[in-house]
Amino acid sequence: MTIQLYNCIIMQIEKMDYVTTNIRITEEDYLRLKAEAAKKRKSFSAVVREKLGARNKSRSRAEVKKLIADLDRTAKYLGNKLRGFDSVKAFREMRYED
Numbered sequence: 001m002t003i004q005l006y007n008c009i010i011m012q013i014e015k016m017d018y019v020t021t022n023i024r025i026t027e028e029d030y031l032r033l034k035a036e037a038a039k040k041r042k043s044f045s046a047v048v049r050e051k052l053g054a055r056n057k058s059r060s061r062a063e064v065k066k067l068i069a070d071l072d073r074t075a076k077y078l079g080n081k082l083r084g085f086d087s088v089k090a091f092r093e094m095r096y097e098d
Contacts, residue, residue, distance in 0.1 A: 033047050033048060
């Protein structure tokens with residue numbers, strides 16, 4: 001999920017500091033979150049806060065093993081796709097192109 005920050009307003013509600021902001025997310029992510037909010041009978045903002053807060057929770061051993069297996073599979077796939085690709089050369093070309 002890609003998030004771009006535009007502006008912020010800081011306010012205090014219920015002894016918690018909140019920041020009101022505009023974000024840019026893909027339409028697919030927006031519709032998915034909107035549907036989840038409707039299904040859970042929560043506000044869109046509550047679902048987004050819930051998702052952001054989930055990052056601080058610890059994961060079970062099974063979840064960690066699955067994430068590592070997914071990461072390993074992705075690394076192998078990209079390793080095969082990018083075989084022979086010179087990233088340093090590509091970065092230098094991008095740096096100096098006009």
